Amino acid sequence: MPWLVLGDFNCVKSSAEKQLGVPPTWYELKDFNDCCLSLGLHDAPTTDCFYTWYSNNDDNPVWCKLDRVLLNNEWLEAGLHCGVHFNPPGCLSNHSPGIISLFDLPAPKPKPFRFFNMWADHPNFLAIVENEKRCEKLNFGYHKSDGIVVTSVAEIGQEFVAYYTSLLGTEGRTLPMDSGVFEWGPKLSSEQALELCRARNISNSEFNFHPKYEKLKITHLLFADDLMLVSHGIVGNELDSILASTEFTRGEMPVRYLGIPLAAQRLTVINYLPLVDKIAGNISKWSAKSLSFVGRLELITSVIQGVECFWLQCFPLPAAVVDKIHRLCRNFLWNSKRASVAWEEIYHPKEEGGLGIRHIQSWNVALLARVLWNIHRKAETLWVKWVNEVYLRGASVWD
Numbered sequence: 001m002p003w004l005v006l007g008d009f010n011c012v013k014s015s016a017e018k019q020l021g022v023p024p025t026w027y028e029l030k031d032f033n034d035c036c037l038s039l040g041l042h043d044a045p046t047t048d049c050f051y052t053w054y055s056n057n058d059d060n061p062v063w064c065k066l067d068r069v070l071l072n073n074e075w076l077e078a079g080l081h082c083g084v085h086f087n088p089p090g091c092l093s094n095h096s097p098g099i100i101s102l103f104d105l106p107a108p109k110p111k112p113f114r115f116f117n118m119w120a121d122h123p124n125f126l127a128i129v130e131n132e133k134r135c136e137k138l139n140f141g142y143h144k145s146d147g148i149v150v151t152s153v154a155e156i157g158q159e160f161v162a163y164y165t166s167l168l169g170t171e172g173r174t175l176p177m178d179s180g181v182f183e184w185g186p187k188l189s190s191e192q193a194l195e196l197c198r199a200r201n202i203s204n205s206e207f208n209f210h211p212k213y214e215k216l217k218i219t220h221l222l223f224a225d226d227l228m229l230v231s232h233g234i235v236g237n238e239l240d241s242i243l244a245s246t247e248f249t250r251g252e253m254p255v256r257y258l259g260i261p262l263a264a265q266r267l268t269v270i271n272y273l274p275l276v277d278k279i280a281g282n283i284s285k286w287s288a289k290s291l292s293f294v295g296r297l298e299l300i301t302s303v304i305q306g307v308e309c310f311w312l313q314c315f316p317l318p319a320a321v322v323d324k325i326h327r328l329c330r331n332f333l334w335n336s337k338r339a340s341v342a343w344e345e346i347y348h349p350k351e352e353g354g355l356g357i358r359h360i361q362s363w364n365v366a367l368l369a370r371v372l373w374n375i376h377r378k379a380e381t382l383w384v385k386w387v388n389e390v391y392l393r394g395a396s397v398w399d
Contacts, residue, residue, distance in 0.1 A: 002075035004044070004082060008053075008067050008095060014277045015270060019051065021062035026269045026320070033280060037328070040073040042284050044100075049086040052096035067095055208232040212390050216382075226257070260314055272321045275311050279304055279325060283332045296333050297355055304329060305358055312360070313367040322360050329357075 011032045012018050035041075051063035069084045086096040119125060150156055209217070210230045221228045243250055254263035254271055261271045286299055308325070311317065317325075330339050333346075348354025376398075378384050388394070 002072065002078050002080055004069055004071045004075060005041070006067075006069040006084075006098070006100070010066055012064055012066065014273055016274070017051075017065035019063040021055070021060070023270065026273070029270075029273065033277075036070065037280055037284065037331075040284070041070040042073075042076065044069040044071050044082045044084050046084045046086055049088055049096050052086050052089065052098070054089045054094050056094045067098060069098070069100060213386075215389050216386060218382075218386070260311060267315060269318055269320050272311075272315075272317065275307070276321065276324050276328075278307055279328055282307075283328055286332070293333075296335070297357075300329050300333060301357055305363075308360065309363070309367070312364045313370065316368060317360065317364055325360065 009032065011028065012024055013029065013033055013036070015023055015029075018024055046069075051065050052067035053064045055062040067086070069082065071082055075082070081102070083101045085099045085101070087099070089096045091097060122128075150159060208231060209219070210232045213219075213230050218230060220230065239250075242248075253265075254261040254267070256262070256274065259274075261267060261274070263271060282299075282303060286296070291299070326343055330343055334340060345353070346355045346357050347359040350356045374381075375384050375387055375392075379388075
């Protein structure tokens with residue numbers, strides 16, 4: 001029977017659902033996520049406010065997503081619609097009032113074309129395709145300036161080339177540039193611009209290198225349009241002055257960059273929650289569909305392990321995270337909490353009686369071994385120089 005449950009659950013499902021305050025621990029998130037996964041509950045689509053609760057304390061503000069609407073698998077399988085609109089909190093309480101819309105279907109989105117291989121096995125497949133191509137040629141044409149319709153692909157191409165060739169060397173009227181766009185937002189004075197362009201001797205200035213970057217004289221890291229400045233000793237009023245002049249917001253490590261966490265210290269289990277949430281979210285969506293055993297196995301080997309690979313090549317996964325991923329995949333594969341075959345047996349290749357699923361720990365070690373190989377072969381890169389200077393300190397990576 002389709003049903004939904006809504007209200008204040010007084011807990012969050014991930015660390016991203018809480019801003020400021022004490023971050024939630026792994027054990028605080030575990031029970032609620034396990035409950036939703038066991039019952040097959042999914043969050044209904046929401047609009048407007050993401051955080052639905054405010055602490056009402058300006059000295060120590062905290063924002064959380066505590067209120068939600070959860071749908072069961074039968075609701076999704078029946079194709080029923082449910083949407084939730086959360087207004088800002090503070091009207092009646094520090095919780096956001098939610099407006100639920102049932103059975104009000106949104107405008108359908110255009111569906112992409114998908115080709116099924118079974119179509120090619122139809123005896124009239126080639127004849128139908130040829131007929132469609134012939135119809136397209138009859139319906140497609142280009143009107144020349146003299147009114148003649150050209151249907152040949154070669155002639156249409158020649159007309160396009162001739163038209164744009166005739167534009168070479170010509171002039172046309174364009175809209176005047178709006179100089180006001182340069183007035184929007186803060187801008188540098190002429191003195192500030194000159195100061196930025198002036199060569200600076202850092203060794204004689206008040207700039208302090210970060211202890212781990214001083215020997216290589218690294219002041220910043222730049223990737224595409226992202227810039228990270230590294231220094232030491234900027235605190236108090238000086239930091240507040242920088243934030244005020246740049247209008248940046250102050251953040252703390254760890255932060256997520258390109259989907260993975262960047263931390264100044266060793267990652268804890270809670271830092272791997274985005275990976276677990278990603279896998280659990282995919283499995284929750286798939287569990288609502290009628291999938292065969294082979295279909296569930298294919299999703300694990302292609303999609304789930306593809307998501308894992310992105311993290312496995314960057315960090316060693318803790319045992320608690322590996323156990324959580326095992327549990328999610330095992331319950332999804334067997335569609336039950338009781339497995340018919342031990343998970344360690346499934347890791348074997350199909351030729352040896354297994355299902356060909358990669359062993360997470362072994363795959364993690366294999367991908368991280370590439371890091372050692374890069375340190376050995378790419379000695380001239382800045383990253384390898386930094387690793388040799390800070391961690392290896394002249395020793396060989398094979399020692």
